[in-house]
Amino acid sequence: MTNSTMDDIDLRILNCLLERADLPHKEIGQRVHLTGQAVGARVRKLQELGVIEGYTIRWNPDKIGLSVHAFVTVFMTSNHAHQTFQSFVQHKEQIVELHRVGGEGCYWMRVRVGTQAELTALLDELLQYGNYKVSLSIGQMK
Amino acid sequence: MTNSTMDDIDLRILNCLLERADLPHKEIGQRVHLTGQAVGARVRKLQELGVIEGYTIRWNPDKIGLSVHAFVTVFMTSNHAHQTFQSFVQHKEQIVELHRVGGEGCYWMRVRVGTQAELTALLDELLQYGNYKVSLSIGQMK
DNA sequence: TAAATTCCTTTCATTGTGAAAGTATACAGC
DNA sequence: GCTGTATACTTTCACAATGAAAGGAATTTA
Incomplete structure (x- = not known):
């Protein structure tokens, strides 16, 4: 990789x-005026750069019955619970994103x-780590 | 499609x-004990069902310089601004998700x-529609 | 039991992909 | 100003992935 x-x-x-x-790639190539192979090479480059993961x-998710979509902000009550909190989250498949x-x-x-x-059951479990605020998505616009 | x-x-x-x-598909097939073609048919079915979009x-985004990742909660001050707010959001490419x-x-x-x-500039523009609370992501764990 | 249905496998033709070789362009050093 | 080198492309080609079609096994329905 050069550039x-x-x-x-x-x-x-x-x-x-x-x-x-x-x-x-061929069709992408038509849009950017390149051959499919050139597009392939650039895509590979972007993967090596880590831009494409x-x-x-x-x-x-709605279609398989996951109709409740919630955003939860967590307020930790203890400074020592971060480790256990994070591993708790990792093995809860209902929590799909954490920052x-x-x-x-x-x-x-x-x-x-x-x-x-x-959701209530999950929130109850959360209480061992801290408090929370919940918002429910009632429609995604973007 | 039947079932x-x-x-x-x-x-x-x-x-x-x-x-x-x-x-x-062939490799997925090995994991679920099906031929690649059978997997292909199921994937097509899932698309028709709308499960796969x-x-x-x-x-x-970090790799192309988008290093600030913020979650913004908006509190509208007027009941009449929803239309203009939503079209405002639609043409702001910095806002990547809206619920x-x-x-x-x-x-x-x-x-x-x-x-x-x-971010400050965007938040300033937001003020015409309402107030807000901002949180900055300082690390994604999941 | 026979017919219909479902979902699979096998076979085959088409298409997408990546590797290799060749070409054009830009740039550095003598 | 020429030559060597690097970069990024195109063309060619072999291989892999895909989807359509036909055929078979298992289950359901009458």
């Missing part, structure tokens, strides 16, 4: 892939569950 | 794809920008 910096074409390829990662699917935050609270997390009852 | 219900194999395929959507990439929420505030949004100054 470790991204140009405008790389950005356009990135945008194409974000929108539709199953697009053939991997391929995934966009999906709809350490500065500002409001200590952690921010996204939760996906099937029922209100399941 | 509109998902079975355990479908779920396992879904998980494979969430982890690595570029895995060949499309293919994307996982990427690292209407119940609980804390009216909207929750995820913001990706390069600098604190850029």
Whole structure:
């Protein structure tokens, strides 16, 4: 790898892939005026640079019954519970995203569950680590 | 398509794809004891059901200079501003996710920008619609 | 028991992909 | 100003992945 910096074409390829990662390189190539092979080489470069981390699917959790989508801010009550809290979170598959935050609270997390009852149960467990604030998503606009 | 219900194999395929959507169907097939073609048929079924919405990439905004990752809760001050607020958000590419929420505030949004100054500028613009609370992600654990 | 249905496998044609070789352009050093 | 080197592309080619079609096993329905 030579040039470790991204140009405008790389950005356009990135945008194409974000929108539709199953697009053939040849078709992306038509949009950025390159052959499929050249696109392939750039994509490989972007992966080596760590810009592209991997391929995934966009999906709809609602369709498999995960209709409750909550944002939870956690306020830790003890300074010593961080380790156990984090391992607690890691093995809870309902918690699909976790960030350490500065500002409001200590952690921010996204939760996906099937029922209100399941959410309540999770929140009850959370109490061993601290307090929380919950917001429920009632519609995604973007 | 006949059976509109998902079975355990479908779920396992879904998980494979969430982890690595570029895995060949043949290889997924080995994990769930099916041929590649059978996996392909199931994936097509999941797309028709709307469970799978499309293919994307996982990427690292940090690597292209988007190092500020903020969670913003918006408290609207007027009941009439929702329309203009939503179109405002739609054409701001720094706002990468937006939800209407119940609980804390009216909207929750995820913001990706390069600098604190850029965040400040965005928050200033937000003031025409309402107040806000900001948290900055200082590390993603999941 | 026979017919229909579902879901799979096998086979095959088409398409996508990555490696290799060749070409054009830019740039450094003599 | 020329030559060597590097970069990034295109073309060619072999291989792998994919989807369509046909056929088979197991289950359901009458």
